Amino acid sequence: MIGLVCGHFAAGAGLRPWQGVPETYITAVLDHGGIPVLVPLGLKPEKEATVLAALDGLLLVGGGDVDPVFYGESRREWCGTPDRERDRSEMALIRGAIAQDLPFLAICRGIQVLNVALGGSLYQDIAREYPGSPLRHRTEERQAPAHPVDIEPGSRLAGIVGEPQVAVNSLHHQALKDVAPGLAVTARAPDGLVEVVEVEGCRFGLGVQWHPEELVAAQGHARALFHCLMEEADSPGGGTE
Ligand code: MN
Numbered sequence: 084m085i086g087l088v089c090g091h092f093a094a095g096a097g098l099r100p101w102q103g104v105p106e107t108y109i110t111a112v113l114d115h116g117g118i119p120v121l122v123p124l125g126l127k128p129e130k131e132a133t134v135l136a137a138l139d140g141l142l143l144v145g146g147g148d149v150d151p152v153f154y155g156e157s158r159r160e161w162c163g164t165p166d167r168e169r170d171r172s173e174m175a176l177i178r179g180a181i182a183q184d185l186p187f188l189a190i191c192r193g194i195q196v197l198n199v200a201l202g203g204s205l206y207q208d209i210a211r212e213y214p215g216s217p218l219r220h221r222t223e224e225r226q227a228p229a230h231p232v233d234i235e236p237g238s239r240l241a242g243i244v245g246e247p248q249v250a251v252n253s254l255h256h257q258a259l260k261d262v263a264p265g266l267a268v269t270a271r272a273p274d275g276l277v278e279v280v281e282v283e284g285c286r287f288g289l290g291v292q293w294h295p296e297e298l299v300a301a302q303g304h305a306r307a308l309f310h311c312l313m314e315e316a317d318s319p320g321g322g323t324e
Contacts, residue, residue: 143193194290203263
């Protein structure tokens with residue numbers, strides 16, 4: 084049972100937003116043998132603990148920008164509209180997952196939430212705050228390779244992927260700035276930006292800046308990430324016995 088944390092989606096004028104998860108993530112979990120369980124925003128802390136105890140793994144999905152208040156900065160004009168309820172819920176759930184060594188994969192916004200939850204910070208916009216990069220990290224092509232990433236030899240990621248360099252899509256305009264204590268950077272883009280972090284001492288706690296759920300049909304390295312999450316979720320000591 085893999086918990087997918089919901090985001091808010093606009094439902095139209097005058098209507099309260101919906102909560103949900105883009106189907107691509109649900110399909111990727113289903114296709115790798117998992118049971119996707121949607122986790123709503125707005126749970127009280129004791130209920131979050133109840134949900135985490137029932138899960139075998141957690142998946143944080145893509146979405147909007149984390150409110151810079153959570154990393155001690157004021158929001159610049161190039162930062163997106165914040166959703167503090169989602170920020171709070173996801174940061175609490177990811178901290179809970181780390182505390183009980185629940186396997187997790189944190190995708191795109193997810194790697195940023197993971198970093199901020201542990202005390203790191205973000206570039207509010209790569210073009211404005213990390214100028215000079217020859218790479219385009221914000222593309223429209225969800226399934227096309229946008230840039231390579233170099234993988235740290237000997238890392239968990241290297242073992243999962245089995246290649247020193249992979250081509251990934253890139254659909255982000257923010258990126259990790261100060262990397263939080265307890266996170267190891269195990270992949271970077273050629274311009275130096277962080278593309279993967281791993282939680283040190285965790286069975287499987289991995290954040291990726293790209294979108295593997297969009298690449299599962301075409302790229303073995305994307306399937307390998309989901310496969311590894313499912314294997315860890317299945318193994319003894321993963322979530323509930
Ligand atoms: Mn990128």
